[in-house]
Amino acid sequence: xxxxxxxxxxxxxxxxxxxxxxxxxxxxxxxxxxxxxxxxxxxxxxxxxxxxxxxxxxxxxxxxxxxxxxxxxxxxxxxxxxxxxxxxxxxxxxxxxxxxxxxxxxxxxxxxxxxxxxxxxxxxxxxxxxxxxxxxxxxxxxxxxxxxxxxxxxxxxxxxxxxxxxxxxxxxxxxxxxxxxxxxxxxxxxxxxxxxxxxxxxxxxxxxxxxxxxxxxxxxxxxxxxxxxxxxxxxxxxxxxxxxxxxxxxxxxxxxx
Numbered sequence: 001x002x003x004x005x006x007x008x009x010x011x012x013x014x015x016x017x018x019x020x021x022x023x024x025x026x027x028x029x030x031x032x033x034x035x036x037x038x039x040x041x042x043x044x045x046x047x048x049x050x051x052x053x054x055x056x057x058x059x060x061x062x063x064x065x066x067x068x069x070x071x072x073x074x075x076x077x078x079x080x081x082x083x084x085x086x087x088x089x090x091x092x093x094x095x096x097x098x099x100x101x102x103x104x105x106x107x108x109x110x111x112x113x114x115x116x117x118x119x120x121x122x123x124x125x126x127x128x129x130x131x132x133x134x135x136x137x138x139x140x141x142x143x144x145x146x147x148x149x150x151x152x153x154x155x156x157x158x159x160x161x162x163x164x165x166x167x168x169x170x171x172x173x174x175x176x177x178x179x180x181x182x183x184x185x186x187x188x189x190x191x192x193x194x195x196x197x198x199x200x201x202x203x204x205x206x207x208x209x210x211x212x213x214x215x216x217x218x219x220x221x222x223x224x225x226x227x228x229x230x231x232x233x234x235x236x237x238x239x240x241x242x243x244x245x246x247x248x249x250x251x252x253x254x255x256x257x
Contacts, residue, residue, distance in 0.1 A: 003031055003136065003171040005094075006041065007048045014050050017041060019170055032119055032135065032218045050094040051167045052138055053117055057220040058087040058165060059210055060142060062155065064200050064225025071228045072146075082201050082209055085155045087142075087223075091165035095249050099143055100256040101235065102161040106147035110233050111226035112184035112192045112241040115140040116203055117171050122216040130207035133216070136173035139241045139249040140223050141166040141184075144230075167221070172246045177203055181244035182227055187237055194227030195244075201225075 002019040016027040018037050024047045026038035041047055062083035063069045069078050093099070101108050119135030142159060143166070149158035159165075177196055184192040196202075201209070206222060216222075233239055237253040 001035075001136075001173045003035070003173065004052050004169070005050045005054075007050055009048075017047075019044065049096070049169055051092045052094075052169070052171045053167070053219050053221065054092075055089060055117075055219050055221045056217050057214075058089060058091070058223070059214075059216075059220065060085050060087060060159070060223040061201070061206060061225045065194060065198055065227040066200060067194075067198075067228035068226055068230065071230070078200065082206060084210065085159070087156075087165050088160050090162055091143075091160060093163045093166050093251065095166070095168040095251070097166070097251060098163065099141075099166060099233070099239070099251050099253045100163045101233070101253065102256050103145060103147070104235065104255045106145050107232045109144045109146055109230045110184050110186065110191070110239045110241075111142035111144060111230050112182050113140045113142055113223045113226050114177065114180060114182055114196055114203075114243055115167065116207070116222040116224060118207075118216045118218055118220045118222070120218055122207060122211045125208050125211045127204045127208040130204035133207060134203075135218070136171035137175050137177060137243070137246055138167060138171050139169070139243040139246055140221070141239065141241050141249065141251065142223050142226060143233075166241070166249055166251045168249045169247050175245045180246075181242065183242045184229065185240040185242070186231065186233065191231055192227050192229035194229075196224075198227065199225065
């Protein structure tokens with residue numbers, strides 16, 4: 001099942017939906033407790049999609065692909081444990097919305113990532129059971145100001161500006177994530193292309209690890225790290241993030257006015 005959120009044209013209220021083929025349907029029931037299709041809303045071409053979930057927490061994993069660990073710093077070692085940080089929810093934008101570069105003079109990079117959407121409360125979860133706590137998966141872009149990241153020595157400000165977490169286009173609930181393509185394309189040119197099989201820490205381990213120090217609530221998301229090939233964006237660019245089995249998240253880039 002593909003879950004979306006769309007903006008009601010008559011009221012501007014954001015509502016949950018289900019995509020079947022090329023049509024968006026209203027949701028009957030609760031997406032966390034057995035949603036089914038309601039009335040047809042319209043074609044994907046005619047419906048405005050927003051972020052497919054409104055999370056309470058955005059938890060991110062850094063340095064989760066070995067080749068990415070050293071691509072900007074050849075001396076950096078693979079961490080002994082996952083590197084965890086968070087983004088504020090004000091960073092979220094949906095498919096087609098504009099990434100606004102806060103400091104155009106700073107290198108600001110795209111980062112293609114598989115995103116895990118939590119489906120039920122997870123605390124102290126066994127790794128073997130972790131995937132049963134997942135609602136589904138989507139695509140994300142962990143936009144990052146490299147100058148501020150290096151200057152601050154931690155990552156929250158550099159990755160926390162408005163529009164620095166594009167998410168979408170929908171949540172795919174039925175997916176084998178063991179070997180999914182994770183790809184970015186800048187103006188149509190492939191920049192990153194790796195599979196989740198190359199992750200240092202796999203998704204079940206990450207859910208279990210994170211759930212030992214914080215409760216993951218329904219709707220929370222985990223950005224699982226980016227492969228090698230990250231690079232800068234600038235005004236006028238279009239960045240696409242494709243996750244195999246999910247779809248493509250596309251966003252134009254502009255400078256903040």
